[in-house]
Amino acid sequence: MDLDFERCYQATSSRDPRFDGWFIVGVRTTGIYCRPSCPSPVCPKPANVTFYRTAAAAQLAGLRACKRCRPDAVPGSPEWNTRADVVGRAMRLIADGVVDREGVPGLARQLAVSARQLHRLLVEAVGAPPLALARSQRAYQARLLVETTGMPLGEVAFAAGFASIRQFNDTLREIFDATPSQLRTAVRRHSDPHPGGGLTLRLAVRPPYDPYGVVEWLAARALPGIEEYADATYRRVLRLPGGPGTVTLRPASDHVLATFKLATVADLGAAVARCRHLLDLDADPASYLPVLAADPALASLTKAVPGLRLPGTVDGAETALRTVLGIHTRTVVAALADPLPSPDGGLTHTFPEPAAIADLSLPTATANTLRAMAQRLASGELRLDEGADRLLARRVLLAVPGLRPGQVEDLMLHALGDPDAFPAADRTLRSAAKAHGLPVDTTGLTRRADRWRPWRGYAAHLLWRASRTPTTSRNLDSCPIQSQVASDQCADLWGR
Missing domain, CATH: 1.10.10.60 (Homeodomain-like)
Incomplete structure (x- = not known):
């Protein structure tokens, strides 16, 4: 958002929490910076206020964090x-x-x-x-x-x-x-610094927040040995710079409780950032839901899910390879996955590196697409991480032989977090569209989706959300990978 002084000051004087994280309020007379919703009984005079895009900018101006409103305790700017x-x-x-x-x-x-x-x-x-x-x-x-x-x-x-x-x-x-x-x-602290061998943190979310929408989506696609879901808790393996780790995510209405088990505590920052991206915790529903609600076909759906979020990823390369593998993911991964140094319950393996998959000699059309994708990821020609250039990534993905346009849109949406990607060819999405009076054919649905720009990705997940049965009350299959058995299955699959 632009730092229009009048708009920012109005939000500050009304202590509007919707703007927390969007900008920082610097008060020169006190030498502090605050969140817009700071509960201080006295609102600073306009002449004494400067607005900043980031806390770092306020710190460079010589200001310190407010002890009353804790500007560090809010989600980041979406x-x-x-x-x-x-x-x-x-x-x-x-x-x-x-x-x-x-x-x-x-x-x-x-x-x-x-x-x-x-x-x-x-x-x-x-x-x-x-x-x-x-x-x-x-x-x-x-x-x-x-x-x-x-x-x-x-x-x-x-x-x-x-x-x-x-x-x-x-x-x-x-x-x-x-x-x-x-x-x-100044605060109470846990008596055990590493309960159960892990490090537990509360991840702040921007309200309103749909606590189970993303987790249910992830649970429905959980890959045994690498992910598991039970009792409204999602767990998975993380590939981090210092080595593999695991995370347990327990969502609530105003936060997510995250327990990390890491190879080195130096990876904590990266682990937190990737989990925030996975659950879309910094998103601001006030930005995209009004755009979607303007379409009568989506209006009732937006009211039903005021805290809508978009599922992301902790590993874009893994997401891309799983998209190509489809129903063969479990078998191929079971043959190539690396075991964790210390298994964590049902979490036993890391997803194979792209280079390992690129070396497979596979004869089918799917295998050709898989190998082309893996080679591009392994060489660095294709980047699907936090710093990827989305336009370049789209061009590279479209050039992968055998990769369908719908799959490209799906990867842009979930691997790269492009909020305007729209996989109109997805069958589940078209089925949900039909149920809500929207066009069923890909061309018609794409044309209708132009109304939802630049938030078509959130519209897609809103329709997916409306089409599925909640899974929070049941456990999903979370049996560990059995590499020695699945290796034979993989060989049979590819005719070797």
Whole structure:
């Protein structure tokens, strides 16, 4: 959103929570920055207020975080997940921890721009350069760990991405006006820093939130050994920079409880960012539901699901390969999946690397498509991660032999989070469209969907949501992968 002063000040003076995360309110007379809905009894005068796109920009202006409204405790701006330009891609990669792992040069390299150009673009768009944005993120991650876990403070510093204890202490004191020890003693904490061998955090969501819509969608497609679902809880394996891990996600109406088991705590930031993307926690229904509700065919559906979200992914390459494999996914994965060093219940394996699948010699048309997809992913020609160029990815996907346009749209929607992708050829989607008086043929449905731009992806999931039977009351098949048996099945499948 544009930082129109009058609009931002009106939202601030009315303490409108809908704008939390969209912008930051800086108050020069007090030296603090707040969320728009800060409950302070006195609204600052317009002459004393400056609005910022990010907390990092406010910090660069010498402001510290408000202790009353906790601007770090709200979801991030949904704009960074929907924007397809360099700035949006950079913000997603920074959230994934690329600056901490590879520095600014590594971030610029992934975006195919110079470090100087990236610095300029981010300062112009969000008011802060990459290092300041990464520093702000580290500070918020550290405070979350300090206040919600019993982890030793030195371990917290490492998990949040700080290079030293001194840097950790100085940053928290500067931003929050408190030392790590003071932040910890101000709240109750768990007596066990790693209950059950995991690290449990509350992931903030932007209300309203449909707590089970995305989880049910994921559960219906759960891959045994890599995912499992039971009692309204979704669990899966994560492939992270420091090694494989697992996450257990328990959604509620105002948060998601996430328990991580990681190879290294340094992966926590990336794990959190990917789970937020998976569950679309930063989305703002007020942006897209009014557009969908303007169509009489969708109006009643939007009222029924005011917290609609769009399922994402934690691994775009995995999503792409599973899309091509279809019904053969379990068999092929069972033959090639790598076992976890320490199985976590029914989570026993990681999804195979694209290079392993690209080496398969398979004779069928599906196998040719699979091999072409895997080769492009393995070589880096096709990127489906947080920093992918969506226009380039679409062109590469369309060039994969045998990949149908509907599959391309599905990958744009769920692997890359393109909110306007629309897989009109999907049978379930067309069936749901028919049930609600919409055109059934692909051409007619695509033409009708023009009314829903730029949120056609949310319209697609709204129709999918209306067409399926809830699964929260039953357990899905979650038996572990049996590689030694499935290997023979894979050989039989491909005639080897």
